[in-house]
Amino acid sequence: MDDAGQHLMYLAQALAEHTTQIFVKLDALSRAIVEDATDRIVDEALLSEVMRRRAAAEPAAMGIAIVGPDGVIRASGMESYPIGRDMSKTADFQELQREDAPNFYISKPYLSDLSVPGDYSGWTMSYARRINGANNRFNGYVLLVVDEAYLYGFYSRLVEGPGMVLGLMGKDGIIRASNAPEVIGSNVEPTIRDELAAGEGIKISPSVRTGIQRIFAYYRSSAAPLLAYVGVPVAPIYQAWLISSSVIAIALAALLATLIALGLILGRYFRNRDSLMQSMLETAQQRQEKEFLETIVNTGGLLMSVTGPDGQVVVANQALQTLFPDVDFARADASSMSRILGEPFEKIVASLPWQGVREVVLQNGAKRALSWSISPIRDKSEGVKNLVVVGLDITDRREAELAIYQSAKLVTLGEMATGIAHEINQPLATLAMAVDNIQANIESGRTDLEMVSGQLDLVSSQIDRAANIVRHMRIYGHRQGGGAQPVDPADAIEGALAIAGAQIAAEGIDIIREYGADRALVSADLLLTEQIILNLLLNARDAILEKNGSGSMSKERIRIRLMKEDPDMTAIAISDTGIGIPDAIRNKLFEPFFSTKPVGKGTGLGLSLSHGMARDMGGRLELGEVAEGAEFRLVLRHASKTVNSEKRDGDKSNCPAD
Numbered sequence: 001m002d003d004a005g006q007h008l009m010y011l012a013q014a015l016a017e018h019t020t021q022i023f024v025k026l027d028a029l030s031r032a033i034v035e036d037a038t039d040r041i042v043d044e045a046l047l048s049e050v051m052r053r054r055a056a057a058e059p060a061a062m063g064i065a066i067v068g069p070d071g072v073i074r075a076s077g078m079e080s081y082p083i084g085r086d087m088s089k090t091a092d093f094q095e096l097q098r099e100d101a102p103n104f105y106i107s108k109p110y111l112s113d114l115s116v117p118g119d120y121s122g123w124t125m126s127y128a129r130r131i132n133g134a135n136n137r138f139n140g141y142v143l144l145v146v147d148e149a150y151l152y153g154f155y156s157r158l159v160e161g162p163g164m165v166l167g168l169m170g171k172d173g174i175i176r177a178s179n180a181p182e183v184i185g186s187n188v189e190p191t192i193r194d195e196l197a198a199g200e201g202i203k204i205s206p207s208v209r210t211g212i213q214r215i216f217a218y219y220r221s222s223a224a225p226l227l228a229y230v231g232v233p234v235a236p237i238y239q240a241w242l243i244s245s246s247v248i249a250i251a252l253a254a255l256l257a258t259l260i261a262l263g264l265i266l267g268r269y270f271r272n273r274d275s276l277m278q279s280m281l282e283t284a285q286q287r288q289e290k291e292f293l294e295t296i297v298n299t300g301g302l303l304m305s306v307t308g309p310d311g312q313v314v315v316a317n318q319a320l321q322t323l324f325p326d327v328d329f330a331r332a333d334a335s336s337m338s339r340i341l342g343e344p345f346e347k348i349v350a351s352l353p354w355q356g357v358r359e360v361v362l363q364n365g366a367k368r369a370l371s372w373s374i375s376p377i378r379d380k381s382e383g384v385k386n387l388v389v390v391g392l393d394i395t396d397r398r399e400a401e402l403a404i405y406q407s408a409k410l411v412t413l414g415e416m417a418t419g420i421a422h423e424i425n426q427p428l429a430t431l432a433m434a435v436d437n438i439q440a441n442i443e444s445g446r447t448d449l450e451m452v453s454g455q456l457d458l459v460s461s462q463i464d465r466a467a468n469i470v471r472h473m474r475i476y477g478h479r480q481g482g483g484a485q486p487v488d489p490a491d492a493i494e495g496a497l498a499i500a501g502a503q504i505a506a507e508g509i510d511i512i513r514e515y516g517a518d519r520a521l522v523s524a525d526l527l528l529t530e531q532i533i534l535n536l537l538l539n540a541r542d543a544i545l546e547k548n549g550s551g552s553m554s555k556e557r558i559r560i561r562l563m564k565e566d567p568d569m570t571a572i573a574i575s576d577t578g579i580g581i582p583d584a585i586r587n588k589l590f591e592p593f594f595s596t597k598p599v600g601k602g603t604g605l606g607l608s609l610s611h612g613m614a615r616d617m618g619g620r621l622e623l624g625e626v627a628e629g630a631e632f633r634l635v636l637r638h639a640s641k642t643v644n645s646e647k648r649d650g651d652k653s654n655c656p657a658d
Contacts (some may be wrong), residue, residue, distance in 0.1 A: 008217035015228035029437030030129035303391035427462035486639035492529035522636035543578025575631035
């Protein structure tokens with residue numbers, strides 16, 4: 001009896017391994033579909049086609065669908081599960097939408113609507129994986145219908161010994177698969193609770209269908225909450241041992257026959273597993289990769305390519321080849337991709353995943369603004385196997401954005417017109433006073449050449465001061481090209497202060513600069529950077545004025561720092577001692593038309609536009625953490641050049657505003 005139980009356990013373990021391999025594949029497939037749904041590189045309208053192709057490439061899956069958080073199917077590769085079908089009453093939805101839901105759920109068996117000819121029972125089950133949104137909130141799920149011919153046909157193809165039963169059941173005790181289809185769906189939990197809890201065991205109990213006493217072995221899959229089971233009748237063994245010793249040989253023969261039958265089943269199992277798993281999965285994997293690549297790279301409207309980690313092009317879609325007809329994609333390498341992407345390929349590989357907007361010059365001399373997103377495909381050792389390059393020609397949208405940015409600049413200049421007029425009036429008043437002094441000295445008849453020379457020097461310096469203000473206003477008001485160039489961030493800061501610094505100082509607010517001695521050039525557009533800094537300076541000023549009203553400004557300040565964020569990034573941090581940012585609105589700051597200022601005092605577009613400008617330059621605008629007031633940080637990537645020492649000697653690092 002012990003030998004029979006042990007051999008049954010061997011077979012149960014083998015069937016559990018078969019189950020594990022199936023559900024490992026389903027688990028990997030479901031995770032890939034979650035990525036398709038949450039981080040899409042194909043249009044929503046193409047998701048259903050992607051589902052169909054993925055299911056065709058995976059023999060364990062009959063079909064795939066994506067169900068939204070409302071329980072309605074939004075993408076499907078199965079006709080029996082059309083888009084728009086309500087799944088909110090199904091056990092899959094009810095189980096996965098709970099706050100304490102597991103990551104995946106295996107349904108009870110049901111008769112399939114997707115039947116295909118073959119030696120199967122007609123039963124199947126579903127594997128569903130939860131999709132988590134922000135804060136792990138339920139955002140729908142992926143539904144995989146298990147291929148009935150692949151799973152259930154496997155059991156029917158095993159050679160059945162005398163009275164032998166085998167199958168698969170859940171931890172709930174409900175039989176999911178069996179070589180005796182009549183018992184599928186039966187609940188045997190009351191009779192094997194200990195074995196279900198332990199995940200394995202050997203037990204003598206009556207059969208569900210016939211009531212025949214059998215010895216059963218149970219073993220749990222390591223990848224799913226399912227137990228494989230095998231059972232053989234105990235009657236031949238018991239009855240042989242209960243009669244006289246003269247017929248012990250008969251009992252031994254019966255036991256031997258049972259063990260031989262188990263051996264045949266094990267042999268047939270391994271042969272079936274090799275033929276069904278190895279060849280089918282290898283072929284399916286190759287077909288899956290090829291068909292899925294073809295699906296995504298030929299998506300209309302997108303520029304797409306797949307390269308090796310060295311930049312060698314594996315495949316490029318027709319749209320990309322049409323845009324760059326002078327590139328030989330059959331021989332394209334890292335230098336070719338650098339030209340296409342408008343960024344050194346080696347630099348991109350070093351900072352994956354990478355996104356950016358770059359302006360490139362085509363063969364005909366035309367300039368196009370291209371938005372790129374590059375993601376790695378990694379191998380089992382987490383090394384980069386391939387790069388997926390996805391681009392979009394946003395030239396028209398870029399022109400519209402630049403027009404909006406230009407309008408925002410003119411609005412800012414308009415808001416500051418009174419203060420700028422005051423700034424220009426100051427040197428003019430000084431000029432008038434100096435001219436009057438010179439005129440009075442000449443009319444006195446006692447011309448003092450030293451005094452006249454000093455007054456003329458004063459006149460010259462005030463002319464330069466007024467001309468500098470007007471010149472910078474004119475430059476600032478010009479429309480920028482939007483192209484990234486090596487920029488000294490201190491130049492951008494000083495440019496913004498040339499417009500707003502004196503006005504802020506006139507309010508009694510100190511401006512403190514902390515540039516540092518070893519700053520790097522950043523890759524940016526100078527005028528866009530100035531515009532962002534100017535918006536942040538004016539917001540800081542308004543926050544301080546709102547805090548103090550008409551009170552004293554003796555301790556109020558705006559601090560501007562240059563900090564190395566990462567080895568390849570520099571942050572321009574602008575902090576103030578104003579009213580600060582309440583926690584309740586921190587996640588809304590960069591939304592269009594959101595403003596904390598009173599009606600008529602702001603458009604609510606300053607931070608939103610600044611956020612978009614920073615993104616377009618390959619950087620980011622973020623809210624920092626400070627004990628008092630607020631801090632915003634404009635983070636930009638380093639350019640290849642550095643700030644020269646001669647320029648540093650003459651800058652205004654670590655000093656208050658003039």
